[in-house]
Amino acid sequence: MSSYHAVVIGGGGTGAAIIHDLRLRGVQATLVERGELTSGTTGRHHGQLHSGARYAVKDRSIARECMQETYILKRIAKESIENNYGLFVALDDEDLEHAPLFMQACVESGIPIKEVPVGEACEMEPNLNPQITRALMVPDGTLDAWRLPLQFFATAGHNGAAIHTFSPVTGFHYGGSAVTGVRAYDLKTRSERTIGADLVINATGAWAGQVTRMADVEIPITPGPGTMVAVRKRLTNMVISHLHPADDGDILVPQRGLSIIGTTQYRTDDPDDIAVPEEDIANMYACADTLVPSFSAQKYHAAWIAARPLVGAASSADDARNLSRDFSVVDHGKSDGREGLLTVIGGKATVLRAMAEQTVDLVCAKLGIDEPCRTANTELLSHRAYFT
Amino acid sequence: MDEKQCTFRIYRSNIDHDGAECNVRREEFSLAVNARMTVLDALEVIRRDQDSSLMYRHSCHHGSCGTCGMLINGKRRLACLTQATALDGDRIDLEPLRTMTLLGDLAVDPSPLFADFPRNATYVRESEVNRDCRKPFEIDRWERFEDCIECGLCVSSCPVTESFMGPAALAAHNREIINRPERRRELLAEVNTERGAWPCTRALNCSRVCPTGVYPAMHIAELRKKVEEDGLTPAAEPGEQRSAETTP
Numbered sequence: 001m002s003s004y005h006a007v008v009i010g011g012g013g014t015g016a017a018i019i020h021d022l023r024l025r026g027v028q029a030t031l032v033e034r035g036e037l038t039s040g041t042t043g044r045h046h047g048q049l050h051s052g053a054r055y056a057v058k059d060r061s062i063a064r065e066c067m068q069e070t071y072i073l074k075r076i077a078k079e080s081i082e083n084n085y086g087l088f089v090a091l092d093d094e095d096l097e098h099a100p101l102f103m104q105a106c107v108e109s110g111i112p113i114k115e116v117p118v119g120e121a122c123e124m125e126p127n128l129n130p131q132i133t134r135a136l137m138v139p140d141g142t143l144d145a146w147r148l149p150l151q152f153f154a155t156a157g158h159n160g161a162a163i164h165t166f167s168p169v170t171g172f173h174y175g176g177s178a179v180t181g182v183r184a185y186d187l188k189t190r191s192e193r194t195i196g197a198d199l200v201i202n203a204t205g206a207w208a209g210q211v212t213r214m215a216d217v218e219i220p221i222t223p224g225p226g227t228m229v230a231v232r233k234r235l236t237n238m239v240i241s242h243l244h245p246a247d248d249g250d251i252l253v254p255q256r257g258l259s260i261i262g263t264t265q266y267r268t269d270d271p272d273d274i275a276v277p278e279e280d281i282a283n284m285y286a287c288a289d290t291l292v293p294s295f296s297a298q299k300y301h302a303a304w305i306a307a308r309p310l311v312g313a314a315s316s317a318d319d320a321r322n323l324s325r326d327f328s329v330v331d332h333g334k335s336d337g338r339e340g341l342l343t344v345i346g347g348k349a350t351v352l353r354a355m356a357e358q359t360v361d362l363v364c365a366k367l368g369i370d371e372p373c374r375t376a377n378t379e380l381l382s383h384r385a386y387f388t
Numbered sequence: 389m390d391e392k393q394c395t396f397r398i399y400r401s402n403i404d405h406d407g408a409e410c411n412v413r414r415e416e417f418s419l420a421v422n423a424r425m426t427v428l429d430a431l432e433v434i435r436r437d438q439d440s441s442l443m444y445r446h447s448c449h450h451g452s453c454g455t456c457g458m459l460i461n462g463k464r465r466l467a468c469l470t471q472a473t474a475l476d477g478d479r480i481d482l483e484p485l486r487t488m489t490l491l492g493d494l495a496v497d498p499s500p501l502f503a504d505f506p507r508n509a510t511y512v513r514e515s516e517v518n519r520d521c522r523k524p525f526e527i528d529r530w531e532r533f534e535d536c537i538e539c540g541l542c543v544s545s546c547p548v549t550e551s552f553m554g555p556a557a558l559a560a561h562n563r564e565i566i567n568r569p570e571r572r573r574e575l576l577a578e579v580n581t582e583r584g585a586w587p588c589t590r591a592l593n594c595s596r597v598c599p600t601g602v603y604p605a606m607h608i609a610e611l612r613k614k615v616e617e618d619g620l621t622p623a624a625e626p627g628e629q630r631s632a633e634t635t636p
Contacts, residue, residue: 036445036455036495043447043455079511082532085524116524123522137524144533146453147511166443166491187443188492190402190411230450234517237530254517256452256533257600272436276424302469303424304449382508384538387499 002026004367007182007197009033009169009211010204012042013145013349016152017356017375018203023159024378025360025371030195031161032184034168038149040271041205042349044306045145046228046262047253048239049073049081050350051138053088053113054246055325056105057098062326063109069351070139072376073148076353079382080148082255086140086239087121089132091290095243099134102243106138113138127235127292140239142255143349147383152352154386155378167193172200172215172341178333179215179340199363202343205309206271212343217336221345222314222323223271223307226263227280229288231298235259240291246321249287258301261288265321267314271307311346327351329359331366391420392473396430398442399483402492409490415439421472427480428456428467431494443493451599454539458494459483464541464597485544501540504557506575509564534563535600542594542604548627552587553579555594555604562607565614576615585611586624 004027008015011033022029033039052066074081090096106113114137121135122128128135157163166187173181173194181196202211206223234254242250253260261284268274281303288295310323327347333339342362347355357373364371396419401412417434428446435442447453449468456467461481472480488496515530523530542555561579565572579585585608594604615622 035443036447038447038453039445039455043453044449047452082512082515083527084515084530085526114524120522124518124524126518126521139526142533144452144511146447146455147533166495168440187441188403189405190441191405228450234515234532237515237517237532254532256535256537258450258452260450272432275429278424281424302426302450304468306449383511384502384505387497387502388505 002028002367002369004028004198004369005030005196006199006201006363007032007195008201008203009182010040010202010207011037011163011165012040012203012205013038013149013352014205014344014347014355015203016149016156017352018201018359019161019163020152020156021356021360021373021375022363023156023161024374025364025369027363027367027369029156029161031163032167032169032182032195033165036165037153038146040207041306041308042149043145044228044304045143045349046251046260047142047145047255048251049141049143050348051086051111051140052109053086053102053106053111053138053140054241054251056109056111057101057245059326060105060109063105063111065354066348066350067109067111067139069354070141072353073143073350074141076376076379077148077151080144080151082142084141084237084239086138086241087116087125088136088138088241088243089121089128089291090134090243091129091132096133098244099136103136111138125236125238125240127294128240129291129293134243136243140241142239142253145349149352150383150386151380154381154383157386158381169211169214177337177339179338197340198367200341201359201363202341206307208309208343208345212332212341215332215338215341217332217338217341219330219343219345220312222310222312223268224310224323225266225268225271225274225305225307227276227284227303227305228260228262229281229284229303230258230260230301231295232301233257233259233298235292235294235298242291249284252288252291252295259292259295259298261285261295266317268307274305274307276303276305309346327355329362331362391422392478394419394421394430394472395479396434397479397481398494400493401490403490423471423473425472426468427460427470427472427482430472431467443491443495445495452537454537457485457539457541457544459485464545466539466541466599469599485540487544488540498538498540501538501543501556504553505560506564506578509560510567513563513567536560536563536602537600539599541597541599545593545597547591547593548587548589550587551583553584555608558585558611559602559604559607562611572614573618576611576618576620579611580615580620580623582624584623585615586622587627589627590629
């Protein structure tokens with residue numbers, strides 16, 4: 001057990017996986033979150049566990065990482081995954097033209113892709129649009145966006161991590177120009193708490209720029225909100241995606257008794273200033289119906305919006321779609337002369353564990369800790385263990 | 389879209405350093421809401437624009453995580469599935485679920501809910517949708533998460549005042565027996581106790597407030613039947629049946 005102490009800011013999926021990894025490597029760890037856990041972007045996730053197929057044409061390395069992480073999560077977090085695979089379906093000639101490129105990209109990314117004869121696909125999923133002309137199966141799935149991170153938090157908590165919710169960070173402590181801790185305001189007791197740290201890790205996703213600004217550091221992050229609409233009936237068991245370059249409303253995810261269509265892409269400066277644009281609702285229904293025609297006939301359940309943390313600067317929604325879904329860890333000591341502060345920028349729910357591994361590798365390198373990452377082979381506790 | 393000006397009258401409090409609740413009061417916030425906005429959407433705007441210290445729990449915003457249960461105009465509901473304009477009048481009263489441990493304002497610690505849940509229970513079950521349809525050979529069955537989102541509305545609505553495992557934990561026991569019949573004996577022993585399946589008075593509040601159609605009262609009835617089927621001696625008399633006497 002080392003005597004080093006790291007503070008993680010942000011109780012989303014990334015923070016969850018980081019604090020779990022820190023504890024497995026023997027680093028003392030405290031996490032502060034401004035509200036409830038996963039109350040930012042993480043919890044509002046569409047719910048697709050990505051095999052990586054969606055990203056394969058554009059970026060093989062992201063796709064490969066998604067596939068590897070999907071395998072790992074299916075092993076360490078079984079209770080948070082509906083493991084039913086996914087179908088990419090072609091609807092028109094353009095889609096058919098895209099198919100060979102898509103299949104090749106999947107193969108090159110290590111994603112097992114399988115042709116399913118259209119008749120068989122419709123037997124597996126009778127609600128599927130019968131007009132589909134091709135169906136390709138990949139190991140997608142559905143994740144529970146609350147219970148998956150909670151499994152990481154539960155395990156970290158049982159391993160001695162301190163987790164403080166409803167504790168927004170109000171500023172940093174410094175020794176010279178280096179960050180040596182955070183100040184957090186405990187809303188429960190209405191009192192401020194100071195937490196010293198050898199390293200502070202900013203894992204606040206779309207809010208990361210607001211946090212680094214408190215330390216006079218700017219980072220290239222663009223909050224990219226997207227809308228999702230759920231209807232009150234489970235129409236499929238598999239995730240159904242449109243076989244074409246990524247666009248609005250081209251993924252239909254079943255979850256519990258719901259079917260969820262998403263998503264759109266905007267850009268915003270403030271991830272708290274997001275509301276579902278009314279026109280998105282009709283647009284999402286129309287998109288869903290092309291995949292599963294009975295979608296819009298079901299009872300409306302909910303519409304919501306979540307701000308992705310996109311890496312880079314974008315001036316328009318089109319720009320935002322072209323921003324990377326990759327992640328990186330910024331050492332502000334190196335890039336900005338602000339030692340003691342790291343920021344995780346970008347990323348996706350499926351790769352939360354890999355983001356943590358890379359972050360904690362850097363933490364260990366900076367603190368001189370020689371401990372390997374063990375999270376890929378450590379089965380997580382039940383989400384309920386967070387509360388018991 | 390049409391907007392309506394609403395007054396949100398919100399329960400406020402915090403805890404002192406000994407953990408006791410203090411500064412209890414109600415505060416009013418005025419906000420224009422449109423037909424799409426839920427009570428949770430309204431809370432997000434109030435916190436952003438009017439009071440950043442407002443405490444409430446939320447995560448998924450679509451009724452899957454179970455964190456945003458509260459009393460909305462006296463009824464137990466999920467804030468994320470309650471359209472603000474669909475409520476009567478233009479004043480909306482919000483109170484926390486007092487059966488859980490209060491953290492402050494509308495936020496509670498749901499830990500008490502989980503105390504009697506079966507240990508190591510699965511959260512994934514066989515999907516009933518297209519169950520008999522062709523499957524890829526890679527999987528044995530279509531699967532899905534349990535319906536119960538562990539929001540605690542059922543426990544909060546239950547009128548039983550004596551020591552009781554409560555509807556959520558009992559429903560989870562029955563679901564686990566269905567999912568894993570090999571655990572039947574062990575789990576029936578857990579519910580065939582004085583505070584297990586017997587104190588239920590069949591007021592059915594739990595089934596009425598459940599936002600995901602779990603019908604906990606039905607599961608409690610099934611557990612009692614299973615105790616009988618297995619020839620076990622009931623640990624107590626069933627609670628006296630009565631109609632709902634508290635507002636769900």
